[in-house]
Amino acid sequence: MKLVGEKGVRRILMTVAFSAISALLLITLFIINEGLPFIFRYGLKDFLLSSDWNPAAGKFGIFPMITASLWVTFGAMITGAPLGVAVAIFLSEYAPRPMMKVVKPTIELLAAIPSVVYGFIGVMVLAPFIRSYFGGPGLSLLAGSIILGIMILPTVISISIDSIMAVPRSYREGSLALGATTWQTIHMITIKASKSGIIASIILGLGRAVGETMAVIMVAGNSVNIPHSALDSVRTLTANIALEMSYATGMHRQALFATGVVLFVGIIILNSIASVALRKRTSKR
């Protein structure tokens, strides 16, 4: 590298190092630039709290979508988080090491399956099942929650395993030496010590659930209404954007970008909480 010399290399690398952060800034800037003026013009209160979404009549209230996103995410947490944490505990505390080395990457394959495939499974298997055993249209809040619950499993499991494994061995040995069983050690010592990491894994999973689009479009039914039961068809914020983006123009398109702004802000808040929790974990060690 005679061409640029050490100092030049350092300068080039430093410039490149800003690529991720500048991409983030660009994204923020363009989404906000496209969406925020609309929110101001339409009124923040009307936009967020009105239930009237009728683009043809110039009505843009996204309250039903916000409610739907929150419920679907909550449902994903109910179905996915306990299951994921249970698997993480089993693999890190009970399973022999060779078994974990095989099972963990296998489970992580769940993250590799495209979201459209999850959606398709939801349509072909889950929705008919719900329709015939619980009633309703099948494509519903419940179906969305279950599919998203499965989709957040790899996130919850791998981050939880990492934080459970980060608990020092001496903690467990101390507890076992006092005569505690493995399970007593786990729920009194290990889980308490890795609590912030487990919480972070769940929050990151929720971030994934809020942002998931294609699977939710396929299974949640997409009708704009505030759900009264888990069997109602709902439309989330993400679905709202993706469904109408292809033909929206003018005010309508700006409203979709404004929906994106709301989603963006929600995700950033969730991820900031998660990163604080994760940092707590590392500083404890």
Place this chain on the structure above:
Amino acid sequence: MRINPRHTQKGAVIILGGATILVLLILAFIIIFILEKGLPVVNLQFLSSKPRDLGRAGGIFPTIIGTIILPVVALLIATPLGVFTSVYLSEYTKETTLTKVIRFGTDCLAGIPSIIFGLFGYIFFVITLQMGWSILAGSLTLAVMVLPTIIRTSEEAIRAVPKVYREVSFSLGASGWQTVKKVILPNALPGIVTGVMLSIGRSIGETAAVIFTAGSSLRIPTTAFDSVRTMAVHFYILAREGISQENAYGTAATLIIAVLIINLTAYWLMNRFIARRG
């Protein structure tokens, strides 16, 4: 009332083990379900012929081209950016406010949902930079999306190179960049490749970010400014618009096989990397 700790111990093993088995069964069910219904449709004819009648009949050849070309171009853009970022972070600087900002930005970028990338790609690449729905716009959007994965995995791989290697290189009079080029990058290569493979896997399955930036044309592209349709997008359109269930299953099976091969290769590489180090 106090339950005997032995019983709770046994109960815990059964419940936790049961949860693990349940998750494995779900994974197996998804893969087997798609392959069982889809594989009978997949044959050489299906893979190599063009779709007819919007995909109701015929094969998926143009979407295979799209599925290969978008991730490849995306990774050609993202890999150098990501690897050099991680070289800078781990070799050229100490922990400062600046590196914290870069790391925080990378984490934030990793958490952004793909539909937001789609919106951004549409308004920035497609409209503002006037690329239109094209390979270029789609690849650039995907590149931004996978950048955090590349940065993270390369940084881990670079940090895993033993300190002694650097000391030996420096003691022989090598400069910082020579050390990076001749010692660090070659030793971190398997780890970096793993990150690249995982990113390709993610790009192949991506729909929301691609459909608004690369479009969904079924023609075979001739320039970087042509629109393409990936298998994931094709599958989504077939399934959602109820065009052809049979071909949807076939496309899904091809997609799943591609994703599985790529991810298993990535794990295999990672294991070899760890084994060699350990």
